[in-house]
Amino acid sequence: MATSAEHHDLLIIGSGSGNSLISEHWKGRSVVIADSGTFGGTCLNVGCIPTKMYAYPAGLAALPPEARSLGVGLEFTGADFPAIRDRIFTRIDGISRDGLRYRRDDLDYTSVIQEEVRFVGPRRVRTASGREITADQVVVAAGSRPTLPAIPGLDLPSVHTSDTVMRLDRLPRRLLVVGGGFIACEFASVFAGLGTEVVQVNRGHRLLKQHDMSVSTTFTKIAARRWDLRTGWTPAGIEPVEDAERAADGWVRVRLDRAEGQEQTGIVEEAIEADAVLIAVGRTPNTDRLDPAAAGLDVTDDGVLASDEHQRALSDGAPVEGVYVLGDVANTWQLKHVANHEARVVAHNLEHPDDLRANTLGPVPAAVFTHPQAASVGLTVEQALADYGADAITVKTQSFGDVAYGWAMEDTEGVCTVVAEKATGRILGGHILGHEAANLIQPLVTGMAFGIDAHRLARGQYWPHPALTEVVENALLGLDVPDSGLL
Ligand SMILES: Cc1cc2nc3c(=O)[nH]c(=O)nc-3n(C[C@H](O)[C@H](O)[C@H](O)COP(=O)(O)OP(=O)(O)OC[C@H]3O[C@@H](n4cnc5c(N)ncnc54)[C@H](O)[C@@H]3O)c2cc1C
Ligand SMILES: NC(=O)c1ccc[n+]([C@@H]2O[C@H](COP(=O)([O-])OP(=O)(O)OC[C@H]3O[C@@H](n4cnc5c(N)ncnc54)[C@H](O)[C@@H]3O)[C@@H](O)[C@H]2O)c1
Secondary structure (H helix, E strand, C coil), rough: CCCCEEEEEEECCCCCHHHHCCCCCHCCCCCCECCCCCCHHHHHHHHHHHHHHHHHHHHHHCCHHHHHHCCCCCCCCCCCCCHHHHHHHHHHHHHHHHHHHHHHHHHHCEECCCEEEEEEEECCECCCCCEEEEEEEEEEEECCCEEECCCCCCCCCCCEECHHHHHHCCCCCCEEECCCHHHHHHHHHHHHHHHEEEEECCCCCCCCCCCCCHHHHHEEEHHHHHEEEEEEEEEEEEEECCHHHHCCCCCEEEEEEEEEEEEEECCEEEEEEEEEEEEEECCCCEHHHCCCHHCCCCCCCCCCCCCCCCEEECCCCCCEEEEEHHHCCCCCCCCCCEEEEHHHHHHHHHHHCCCCCCCCCCCEEECCCCCEEEEECCHHHHHHHHHHHHHHHHEEHHHHHHHHHHHHCCCCCCCCEEEECCCCCCCEEEEEECCCCCHCCCCHHHHHCCCCCHHHEEEECCCCCCCCCCHHHHHHHCCCCCCCCCC
16 A cells, blocks of 8 residues: 655755745745755855854964064964854854744744655655655755765764864864865865864875866965875774873874875885874765665766756656756755755746746856965866867966065965967966955956956956956966957
8 A cells, every 4th residue: 555645845855055945936835845964954054154164263373474474473372162163153053943943833834854855756755754755846955975985993983074073072183184175175274274283194196186287286385384294195994092091082093005096105004193083085965865766867977866957857868847956966066156056046947847947157166265265267277278279278377476465465376377268368267376266266257157258357347456356367468368459
């Protein structure tokens, strides 16, 4: 006998960007959100927002050496980690709690299921406790989770992922960070700034390797100066240290092996002791937690749910009526602004099934909130060379130190690289490492999104003098592109 199911107009799996889909349109209808984790999802609770709330004070703590080079004596006298942590989570936990209460208790047309759900058929899910839910329309916004390497010792209390490391009781004395991407670099920068002795271990020799070479190589040099960076290693296992007293205080020994494909130096094994370990080696889409096959949903080679330009899920390559996907479970960007834009497309399409909108938004920028920051949009120089060939592109790397605001800062490392198509001036990519890179990238995003060629973008507007944006203006003017005729 088939289990009788509760029926709703809309089922949303995931309360991150999924929670933003519910507009006044749904008043008088029935919407249910399923989320087995903390309401509000990754960005709010364990992602973008708390990390940046740590990155800002950690950036202040890292200022004394820079101030000293400008003749200003600043002293870092320590960080009150519990106070920083409590300031962050008092605000964030309140937002999550209020959001849950609003959806679960206050609105009469929404409800929340705080359980894991899996598909048992098209537009039909079963909760962990056995309830079955069907809906006219379903949105899968189930996000991603930290990837864990297959090594022993991950269950030790001192071993963390980004989900737990921000809630430590105290600042670690020595933090071993495993990985070299966004998350590893942001946390290494935060904890080093706050006064922890940081050791970062990465497989490859370049940190932020998905970024342009100009950014990645400079950032790797800066990181090696700010903390202990060991490249070409991968963790093999973690165990408590032998000394019982130190082990009781959380100290562990992380065994490292030479990473596959790295040149041998003669040393093939090493061990590092730390009182906290952060594993940050990528994020896995939560596709496998949904049993997509039971709903006939296609999964791409990257392990995300396949979709068309309207964010509709695909089954055998054809769009499935009434099933939409968005965010980290549906794209490989794993960025909140991408999840949010996809949510806007889905929100429209849920409400207007006869007037679907496509997701056509232009190039995707990304920023890493380290000290200094890194930001990028579009093709790296290496990608542009591969796609267009050396004769067809033009590249300019402008140093922060060669513009007036860079002089004010005595900046010696900041760079802005722009790559464009020589014949047309079309901007193909922009890459910035340095102070406020996350903000400085925006004119390049605008130029690319609105099809403004490099010379027009530089000369068709005022750039306040002597703001740091001049580094972007000068990079654009340094390209070998057609003159727009603007003065
Ligand atoms: C440390 C860190 C820092 C980050 N910083 C940035 C940043 O600065 N800028 C940026 O753009 N991006 C950043 N990101 C990435 C960003 O957080 C994600 O891209 C974004 O939050 C994804 O949103 P989403 O709605 O797809 O999924 P999520 O917000 O992850 O929501 C998915 C929800 O689905 C629930 N769920 C999953 N499976 C099931 C199931 N089977 N049943 C019930 N519920 C389920 C989960 O509990 C989760 O709450 C960061 C990520 C991390 C981890
Ligand atoms: N500021 C932001 O926008 C921001 C911040 C954090 C996270 N995110 C998103 O979250 C995603 C996941 O971030 P991430 O940093 O976990 O992944 P990532 O893919 O950016 O980096 C993973 C890193 O781990 C290294 N690695 C993998 N296996 C390893 C091993 N066994 N030993 C040593 N090193 C190993 C890789 O070489 C790589 O450097 C990012 O792609 C990003 O989209 C964004």
